[in-house]
Amino acid sequence: MDIAALLAWLEASPLAASIRNTIVAFPLVESGHVIGITLVFGTILVIDLRLLGLAWTRRPFSLIADEVLRWTWIAFAIAAVTGALMFITNAAAYYNNWYFRAKMLLLVLAGLNMVFFEITDRRSVLTWDRQKSAPPAGRLVAAASLAIWIGVIFLGRWVAYAPAATGPPPGEEVDFEKLEELLK
Amino acid sequence: MRGVSRFADWLAQTPLSTAIQVNEWVIPTIQSIHIVAIGVVLGSVLMVTLRILGLAARDQTLAETNARFGPWLTGALIVLLVTGILMIVGEPARELLALSFWMKMVLVAFAVAVRPRAPALAFVTLLVWLCIVVLGRLIAYDHVWGSWSAALKG
Numbered sequence: 001m002d003i004a005a006l007l008a009w010l011e012a013s014p015l016a017a018s019i020r021n022t023i024v025a026f027p028l029v030e031s032g033h034v035i036g037i038t039l040v041f042g043t044i045l046v047i048d049l050r051l052l053g054l055a056w057t058r059r060p061f062s063l064i065a066d067e068v069l070r071w072t073w074i075a076f077a078i079a080a081v082t083g084a085l086m087f088i089t090n091a092a093a094y095y096n097n098w099y100f101r102a103k104m105l106l107l108v109l110a111g112l113n114m115v116f117f118e119i120t121d122r123r124s125v126l127t128w129d130r131q132k133s134a135p136p137a138g139r140l141v142a143a144a145s146l147a148i149w150i151g152v153i154f155l156g157r158w159v160a161y162a163p164a165a166t167g168p169p170p171g172e173e174v175d176f177e178k179l180e181e182l183l184k
Numbered sequence: 185m186r187g188v189s190r191f192a193d194w195l196a197q198t199p200l201s202t203a204i205q206v207n208e209w210v211i212p213t214i215q216s217i218h219i220v221a222i223g224v225v226l227g228s229v230l231m232v233t234l235r236i237l238g239l240a241a242r243d244q245t246l247a248e249t250n251a252r253f254g255p256w257l258t259g260a261l262i263v264l265l266v267t268g269i270l271m272i273v274g275e276p277a278r279e280l281l282a283l284s285f286w287m288k289m290v291l292v293a294f295a296v297a298v299r300p301r302a303p304a305l306a307f308v309t310l311l312v313w314l315c316i317v318v319l320g321r322l323i324a325y326d327h328v329w330g331s332w333s334a335a336l337k338g
Contacts, residue, residue, distance in 0.1 A: 024328045027321060027322055031317060035318070037223070039226050039227065041220065041224075043230065067241065068240070071230060150220055153223070154213075157219060
């Protein structure tokens with residue numbers, strides 16, 4: 001199955017159709033997506049500021065990470081599920097949207113950044129857990145994380161403002177002429 | 185609502201509004217900054233709520249937790265106010281004639297006024313913040329309110 005067929009199959013799925021055809025579905029899924037991504041950023045910020053030595057520096061890093069990261073993962077799961085639901089409603093338009101592609105690339109970078117932290121400073125956490133900030137690698141990861149997640153938010157918003165060549169923003173515009181063609 | 189409608193028309197013709205309207209990148213950029221600031225608010229409110237519920241920062245007093253997150257919350261609210269006003273100036277009718285916008289403002293007034301200490305109120309306040317986010321997004325889809333939204337546009 002080539003990618004175009006896969007995208008068409010996703011768009012034609014009953015789930016995608018029911019989201020498109022229910023007036024409140026897409027806005028509510030989108031709202032859930034905003035809640036997910038803002039909570040990802042807001043909780044990651046707590047971690048990154050601690051790594052950078054800018055906030056909550058008197059509390060051990062590992063304690064803060066234990067308390068906060070579970071919520072980050074819950075929020076990420078919400079963002080991923082709602083994001084997938086938005087994607088299937090208009091799969092080809094999203095797939096061909098450069099802001100969307102750049103956002104996916106940033107998400108991969110966010111994952112690599114996290115893996116880099118896991119194999120560097122996270123392993124030696126007990127040696128710096130109570131220090132004011134993480135060693136240089138951890139601080140670099142934190143700064144990169146903030147830049148990446150702010151970038152994800154910006155690109156996510158810009159997906160809806162992509163040039164017309166990549167199709168109208170899903171859910172915000174209906175092409176009645178095309179619709180009439182299809183109904184004929 | 186005719187007064188609001190006339191105000192929106194007047195606002196749309198001010199130099200700042202036309203400047204925002206002709207530069208297409210401005211609105212998405214302001215919206216993006218607005219969303220980043222919402223992230224700071226939700227993160228801060230979540231942490232204080234978790235402290236009150238006893239699910240995080242149990243080694244910290246509530247006062248210490250508020251001291252950690254209060255300034256970030258205040259700073260983010262100022263950013264939200266400024267970017268929010270710029271969005272109203274840039275697209276007055278879209279915001280001021282939306283039922284979602286006014287419901288959001290009522291909930292914002294509640295959320296910024298309460299300083300919860302009890303678990304129940306803390307939890308309700310967190311839910312109110314989530315509703316604020318939903319209503320904020322619904323401004324773009326105000327037709328979901330059907331005739332209630334239409335009545336506003338009169």
